[in-house]
Every structure is written in structure tokens, then in C-alpha cells.
């Protein structure tokens with residue numbers, strides 16, 4: 001289009017838009033900033049020229065787009081302007097003029113294309129560099145070069161039919177009308193054992209055993225629009241401009257074309273069309289009914305089978321769907337051995353297909369490309385140094401034992417999708433709870449909300465409404481926190497955000513547990529240490545799960561190992577228990593302003609005995625050191641980011657099947 005409009009300005013004047021497309025295309029390679037700079041320079045030039053005109057007669061300076069268009073048509077104007085943008089615009093203008101003169105002098109479309117190509121040194125070099133470098137840019141360059149070759153071949157064919165401006169117009173009309181890439185002139189692209197896809201025009205003179213004429217819809221076939229209607233190339237005759245073709249002649253030509261397509265089949269012809277349910281929807285072409293004559297007894301001459309297909313195909317009609325079905329059949333235990341074998345054979349045939357360059361045509365059919373078929377690799381660098389204690393946090397312990405694969409992907413590979421909004425919510429509420437617990441902020445909701453307001457807009461939420469909704473939730477969470485904080489619990493706070501780092505023996509392993517306790521309190525009655533963990537998530541464990549909650553138990557273990565001695569004036573307290581304070585969850589339907597509190601008894605009172613948590617630590621350390629991260633399904637799958645690639649889940653079955 002750029003080529004046509006730029007060259008044939010007599011019939012199709014160079015518009016502002018086309019001029020800009022040409023300048024920002026590969027021939028000139030300008031970008032938006034270059035265009036703006038060029039436009040500014042041209043406007044400045046025109047403004048200077050207009051200063052000579054008396055003020056009362058002086059017209060306004062024209063828009064930059066119009067000046068650029070004019071400069072491209074008269075490139076000499078650009079000589080006086082400095083800068084690379086003006087230089088490249090001038091070179092392009094001169095080149096277009098040269099090509100136009102060539103065409104007017106009787107050159108063919110192919111010769112015109114060669115002139116354009118030979119004058120495009122920098123584009124040629126760019127393409128060559130990118131193609132040799134490879135990668136995504138290289139693939140794009142290869143694709144552009146392929147497209148150029150196809151363009152030259154089409155131009156060569158147009159040349160066979162007519163030269164000069166008529167040939168160029170034919171060529172342009174042909175390129176514009178192409179929905180399907182034309183056959184190449186070289187025979188090597190035609191494979192005997194492949195389906196050939198082409199227009200009816202191109203099928204002339206050829207024959208196949210089976211021919212499918214697809215999409216024979218009324219409106220498309222016959223297509224009674226005038227050919228080349230934009231340029232009206234069809235009207236250019238030997239003796240000047242001819243009358244447009246009448247509709248009846250167009251219809252007859254379309255009918256002939258359909259006849260050509262339908263008679264290419266030596267053995268079997270399949271014609272398809274869509275019949276929409278709605279009256280004014282798609283309907284089959286009238287030509288379809290002309291394929292046969294119906295006798296009074298309902299039989300057809302010739303014998304044509306008309307099949308109404310009202311259902312969707314069993315599988316999508318694509319290579320990917322075929323490969324998927326063959327793969328599934330080849331391992332389906334319910335299929336007969338013969339069927340499985342046949343599916344495997346077909347896969348092998350598909351995998352062996354190659355294009356002219358020796359590249360596989362259906363790489364997905366090759367088992368080497370299938371997930372789950374590769375041998376397990378060995379990791380030369382261990383996930384954790386076996387000579388050092390295994391480091392685990394309370395939450396990591398829970399995660400390793402629930403599903404070690406989820407732990408590995410989430411914590412070690414760091415592939416976990418984190419909702420930054422949810423994380424920000426939790427952080428803000430925890431910080432405010434810490435401020436109040438440590439006495440740095442009053443237990444006053446208005447004060448806390450004022451602080452929250454100051455930072456809230458910095459949190460990333462997906463949408464403004466989500467931010468508003470979460471802010472309401474944050475207010476409710478702070479309200480519940482204050483209700484809990486100011487309530488009577490028979491305990492006094494002694495530390496907030498208490499860090500701990502203790503090393504202990506768990507079975508044969510040395511384990512280092514580290515983390516931070518949201519709050520540590522002293523029980524009035526016993527003097528024991530009680531650990532509180534504030535939760536801001538939506539998930540609430542059951543009562544039974546809380547009794548064996550690994551994170552709370554690890555906190556208690558840390559207390560037993562001396563993690564909070566300092567907060568208790570150097571005297572080691574007994575771990576008296578721990579609790580989860582669910583700030584997003586109301587205590588009950590009727591008590592919405594107090595949080596749900598879930599208690600874990602002291603380690604000594606735990607029915608499973610204090611050893612169970614050490615057993616859990618030993619199990620987790622063993623999994624981490626042996627590096628067998630296998631999926632374990634359970635409640636944790638409900639909010640797992642890796643379900644789509646987890647072989648233990650239906651969503652991730654494609655990984656191994």
C-alpha cells in the first residue's frame with residue numbers, strides 16, 4: 001500500500017497518513033521523535049517564509065503532517081534542512097520519484113521492487129545483522145526476508161502477465177486480494193504428501209484425488225463486488241478505460257470459478273458451508289444447490305451426500321489437538337494394544353516430518369519435547385549444605401511437611417505469586433499492632449486509621465474498588481485487634497516482634513529455627529510464656545489443626561530453648577501455649593468486632609507429647625537434605641500457585657501425560 005500510494009500519486013495522492021507510514025517504515029526508518037523534529041523544522045521554515053507576507057494577508061502555518069507529506073513529494077525542499085531525519089526523508093522522496101519514473105517508463109513491478117531494495121542499504125544491513133545474530137530479532141528478520149522473497153516472486157508472476165504501470169497495478173491488486181499466500185514459483189515448496197492450500201484461481205489445470213472447497217457461503221461465493229475496486233485495475237484495457245463489468249457477467253465468472261474448483265477432484269469432492277440458526281445469519285452459497293438436481297423421490301443426480309453437521313467436532317481440527325489425542329491414546333490403559341501401537345506409529349510419522357530446511361514440522365509429536373519424559377537431573381550444588389544445620393522458619397516447617405514441592409517452588413525457587421496488595425495489608429496491620437503492643441501508639445482506632453491512611457495509597461491493588469474494599473477490611477481488622485488487645489486475657493505483654501534464632505537437635509539432624517514472634521506475653525497465674533501470632537489471611541485452620549499447628553509449636557519450642565529469656569529478665573520461662581489471632585475473622589456471627597482466637601496448649605500438655613514437633617522438624621530436615629520434593633495433595637492445594645503444573649492435580653496432568 002505504501003508503495004502504491006507513494007508511487008502513483010496521480011491516481012491516489014500521497015496522503016499525510018501514507019507519507020508518515022512510508023517515513024516510519026523500513027525504507028526510511030524514522031521514529032515518532034524524528035517525525036516530530038522534522039515537522040517542527042518544516043513549520044519553522046514555513047513560518048520564516050511567511051514573515052515576508054504582509055500580516056493582514058498572511059495565512060496560518062500549515063500542520064506538520066501536511067508539510068511532511070508535501071516535502072516527501074518534493075524532496076528538494078529538504079536540502080536546506082539539516083539533521084539525519086531530513087536527510088533520510090529526502091533520500092526516500094528521491095527514491096520514490098525514481099521508482100515512479102521507472103514505472104512510467106514501462107518498468108515492471110519486479111524491476112520497481114528491485115530499485116527500491118537496492119537503494120535500501122541500511123535496511124538490508126539491518127536485516128542481515130539481525131538474521132545472523134539469531135534470537136527473536138533474528139526470527140523476525142528471517143520472517144521479513146521470507147516475506148520479501150514471496151513479494152518478489154509474486155511480482156515476477158505479475159510480470160509474466162503484463163509490464164509497465166498496468167503490470168504494477170495488477171501486482172498491487174493481486175497482493176491486496178491475497179488471503180492465502182501464493183504458491184512459490186519453485187517446485188520445491190510443493191510436497192506430494194501434503195495438503196495444498198490455494199485459491200480457486202491457482203487450482204486451474206491441476207487435479208487431486210480429494211478436493212475440499214471450504215466456506216462456500218452466499219456473499220463470498222459468488223463475490224459480486226468489483227475486482228480491484230479501489231484502483232479499478234480491471235477497467236484498464238488496451239484502448240483505455242473500459243465500462244465496469246455488469247453483475248450478470250460477474251456472476252457468470254464466479255460460477256465458472258466455482259466449477260473450476262469443484263472439478264479439480266478426481267475421486268472425491270467435499271464442499272462445506274455454514275448455515276446459521278438465525279434467519280439473517282450466514283447461509284450456504286446458491287452454487288451449493290447447483291451441484292445436484294433432486295428427483296421427486298428425493299434422490300439426487302449426481303449422487304451427492306448432503307450431511308447436516310450440528311455438533312462440534314470431537315476434537316479441534318488442529319495439529320496440536322491431533323498430537324494431544326494420539327499421545328493420550330498411546331498411553332491409555334483402556335485402549336487396545338493395537339490401537340495404542342497405531343497411535344504411537346502415527347506420532348512417530350508426524351515427528352519425522354520435516355520442512356525443506358530439515359526442521360521438524362510437528363515438533364510436539366516428538367517424545368523428547370514432552371514434559372515428564374526427561375530423566376531426572378542431579379543438582380551439583382545442594383539446596384542446603386549438609387554440613388550445616390538445616391535452617392527452617394515456623395511457616396516453612398509447615399509448608400515442607402504439607403507439600404515439599406510447594407515449599408521448594410515457593411520458597412527456594414521463589415516462583416510464588418505474591419499478591420502485593422494482600423502482603424501490604426498484612427504488613428500494615430502487623431506494624432500497627434506492634435506499635436500498640438510496644439506502647440508507641442495509643443490503642444485508639446482513629447489514631448491507627450490516620451496512620452494507615454498515610455501509607456495506604458502506596459499499596460498496590462489491582463483496582464481502586466479493591467483498595468477501598470481492603471481498606472474497609474483493614475479498619476475492621478484493627479478494630480478487632482484493639483478489642484483483643486484491651487480485653488482481659490489473664491496475661492501481660494512482655495515483647496512484640498520478638499526475633500528468635502535457636503539451634504536444636506531433631507532426630508539425627510541439627511536444625512536452626514529462626515523467625516519473629518508477633519507478641520510474647522506472661523501468664524499472670526503461672527508466669528509461663530505465651531506466644532501470639534496475628535493472622536490477616538482468609539484461611540482459618542480447624543481446631544484440631546491448631547492443636548498441631550507447626551508454626552505455633554516451633555515458637556513454643558524456641559521459648560523452651562531460651563529464645564525469650566531476655567524478655568523474662570534472664571529467667572527461662574516454660575512455654576505455656578500459643579494462639580492464632582485471626583484479625584480478618586470475627587469471633588462469631590454475633591460478635592463481629594472481636595477476632596477469632598485459636599488456642600494451642602502448652603507443649604507439655606499437647607496430647608501428642610512435646611516430641612511430635614521435634615519429629616516434624618526431623619522429617620522436614622530429612623526432606624530438604626534428601627531433595628526429594630514430591631507433590632502431596634491436601635488443603636494446601638486450594639491456594640497453591642503451582643496447580644497448573646502439578647502432576648498430582650488434574651489441572652497439571654499435562655506435565656506428565
Ligand code: SF4
Pocket residue numbers: 403405406631632633634636637640641642643646647648649
Ligand atoms: S497443587 Fe497441591 S500437591 Fe501440587 S504442588 Fe501445590 S500443594 Fe503440592
